[in-house]
Amino acid sequence: MSGSSDLYSPVMSDALVILGAAGIVIPVFNRYRITPVIGFILVGLLVGPFGLGRHVFDVPWLAYFTITDPDGLDLFAEFGIILLLFSIGLELSFARLWDMRRMVFGLGSLELLVIGGSLTFILAAIGQSFAGAMALGLALALSSTALVLKITETTTPVGRAALAMLLFEDIALVPIIFLLGALAPHAGSGVGELLHTLIWGTVVIATLLIAGRYLLPPLFAQAARTKSPELFLAASLLVVILASLATAAVGLSPIVGALVAGLLIAETEYHAEVEQIIEPFKGLALGVFLITIGMSIDLAVVWENLGSILIATVVVIVLKAVVTGLMLRIMGARRGTATETGILMSSPSETTLIVLTAATSAQLIQPGTAQFWQIVTALGLTITPLLALGGKIMGKRVDAGDVPHQPVEDDGKPRTLIVGFGRIGHLVADMLAHHGRPYLAVDSDTDLIAEGRRRGYNVAFCDAGRGDALLRLGAGEAAAVILTMDVPVTAQRIVRKLRLQFPDLPILARARDADHAAQLYRAGASYAVPETLESSLQLSEAALVETGVAMGPIIASIHEKRDEFREMIMERGGLSEKPSLKSGQLRETEKA
Structure with a gap:
């Protein structure tokens, strides 16, 4: 032995x-x-x-x-980033991605070109060759997908803006590396190779989209029938690895394949289960990536060049924050959103290190120059959480200047808490006020808050998806909590958290469709209202009235059909008990 x-x-x-x-x-x-x-x-x-x-x-x-063996961790670090992009795809959908196209290709491209061009001009002015300055400018213009999307929620205005810019940067990484190769002193034209990669990349992505649409639903359905979490995990990892390998094989980044895999699974009814299973592995692999960032910092070298490193870091951060904030303001973002997003996106990226390596291999910059900017990048990544915290504080101060604080009226009676003050939130508030029920509406959009207060609504600022914000507003003592936001993942998270903390609290939630309603019921909602169901019932009611049917039988049949659909949805969600709402509450909710 x-x-x-x-x-x-x-x-x-x-x-x-x-x-x-x-x-x-x-x-x-x-x-x-x-x-x-x-x-x-x-x-x-x-x-x-x-x-x-x-x-x-x-x-x-x-x-x-x-x-x-620090080099041995690189593979695990890259896998962490792949899983992160995969999880982002799970939270998106093709419809939402299409809605973001203006932000991705408009704001994203403008931000990268303006920041990259500004840094190129500054570096060329201090003596760097133009080709080397362009390589460094494009490298430093990139922001950290791994850290930014770990820190912020993609369902918030700040998260959506950051996601749009980061998606474009991830897409642009391959053309940037080809551009650096074409600028190398010993290189010929790289246009042909770039076109070859783009053509084959398009073919591979189209193949993934077509194959995934028909193969993934039966694959995960079979995994679900076995009721084995291990098989679900294996199927998820198989999909993301195959998609990443397919895009990497034709010269694209593997994170593009991971994002496509996430988008495909997001279109199935199994995306919530996959997201839950993959979360621990994503966190651990991302932790490995962060450890590799820490290992790259040599404090002795930092101390020897402390002055120049700090100046370079501050210049990059300030320039990126200002330019990004201005771009968002030009595109109509609120001052607070623009401020917080600009600061959040101001540090360099893990992909900056990739571009620096490519620029060194192409002999556009010297190894000593690359090492200096690698330290700047590592330092910027290290302080990214602090920048995010500072950006959040400054964003709230800017918003506070735009919207003066007004105390919320409280007559001592239990009030209903309305989360989300859009079109539906306004209507619910009107119905509650009409029947003399006290309420407090909350939203994270200061423009909606300012408009609501001007019109006399009782509304306050609150980012309901973060921390215990609703608890601090008295969710535990509320008569009911009504969720009206059109963000399915956030709504499910809030319902689950409230149900764990307050088992007897009536929680009413807006649902996109029957599948989303079933997920809300599983999370603990007392009552979930699918938009598609209510619109079809209203159309049926109008048709019956116009054809001469008496109103009494119409109302009875509508309520009967609504109860029938609700039972069917709850059965789909794996629940047998009916929602625990009093009939009076239920009738007022249906009217609202």
Whole structure:
């Protein structure tokens, strides 16, 4: 039998260090409500080759607590980014992506070109060759998909704007790398190779879209019949890996394939289950990526060049924040949204490191120059969570200047909490006020809040999807909570959180369709109202009235059909009990 030393391997040691870091960082930082992003980067700094790793030869036992093969983590770090883009695709849909096309190709392209051009001009002015300045400008103009989308919610105005710009940057990465190759002193024209990649990339993506539309529903249906979470996980990983390999094989980034895979699964009824199963693996793999960022920071080199590094970092961050904020304002975003998004998107990206490597290989910049900007990039990535926090604070202050605070009236009676003050939220508030029921409407859009207050509505600012915002507004003492927003994932998350905290609270939610209503019932909603169902019932009622049927039988048949559909939806959601609402509450809700 071999000795214990035979059981040790660098791979096993590194795996234990990473798992140990995740086991410590995530609960400790969550306990103090600090993003674990900072924790993972600090762990990488500590256990990497420039931290405790530099003392392994003097103190051999440190090998058990350090990363012995930093290059071996690159594959896992890339897999973390792939899973992140896959999860983003799960939250999107082709309809929503089409609606975002103006933001993606308009705002995204404008932001990248203006920031890249500005940085190119500055770097060329201080002595960098034009080709090298262009390479550095485009590299530093990119923002971190992994960190920004981990920090913000893509359902908020800030998250949607950031997602649009990041999607374009991810798409533009391949043309940027081809452009750098074409600018290399020893290179010929790269146009032919670029066209070849784009043509085959289009063919592969079209094939994925067609095949996924017909193959994924039966695949996940079979996995669902087995009731095996392991099989569901295997099917999910198989889809994302095959899609990523397919796009990588023709020269596109594998994250493009991951995003397409997520979009395809988002069109099936199994997307919520897939998202839940994949979440722990995404978090761990993303943690590996953040550890590699921390390992790339050499504090000794940073200290030797502290002044120039800080100046470069500040210039890049300020320039990107200002340009991004101005672009958003020009396209009609609120001042607070533009401010927060600009600061959030101001740091460089993990893909900046890829572009820097490509520029060095093409001999557009010197290795020493690349190392300097790699340190700037790593430093910028490290402070991204702090920038996000600062941007949020500044955005709220700007919004507070636009919308003066008004105290919410409270007569001491239990009030209904309306979450979302769009078209439907207005109507619900009108019905409650008409029947003398106190309410408080909340929304994260300050324009809607200002307009509502001018018209006499009782409305306040609240980002309901974050933290315990609804709890602080008195959701536990509310007569009911009504969710009217058209953001399915956020609505399900809020319903689930409220139901866990308040088992007896009436929760009424707007649903897009019967499938969404079933998901809301599973999450704990007392009553879910599918828009498609209510519109068809209203049309039926109007048709019956116009054809001469008496109003009494019409109302009875409408209520009967509504109850029938509700029971069918709950059965689809795997529930047997009817919603626990009093008849009076139910009738007022149906009227609203």
